[in-house]
Amino acid sequence: RPSNSFILYRREKHVEIMAQYKGGKTLNNNVISKIVASMWKQESAETKARFASLAEQEKKAHMLKYPDYKYRPRK
Numbered sequence: 001r002p003s004n005s006f007i008l009y010r011r012e013k014h015v016e017i018m019a020q021y022k023g024g025k026t027l028n029n030n031v032i033s034k035i036v037a038s039m040w041k042q043e044s045a046e047t048k049a050r051f052a053s054l055a056e057q058e059k060k061a062h063m064l065k066y067p068d069y070k071y072r073p074r075k
Contacts (some may be wrong), residue, residue, distance in 0.1 A: 001071055002062040009043075010036045017030035 002048070013036045025033075029037055040048075064068065 001069075002059040003055060005055040006040055006050065008054050008058070009047075009051045011042055013039060 010033065014032055017027065017032055017035055
């Protein structure tokens with residue numbers, strides 16, 4: 001399943017956050033997600049548009065690689 005714009009943003013920011021807290025507190029994914037979510041809410045429209053564009057590119061690449069893919073959530 002292709003990543004959406006927030007997931008791409010989180011993936012990029014995860015590395016930065018871990019570098020900031022290196023040697024200090026250990027952060028789990030829940031804490032990192034909360035930090036990134038607050039960062040995302042404060043980002044400019046241009047930054048969000050950049051990640052939306054990256055998500056669209058990833059979606060197109062996914063469609064080419066898996067043309068018959070259809071998301072089917074587990075029940």
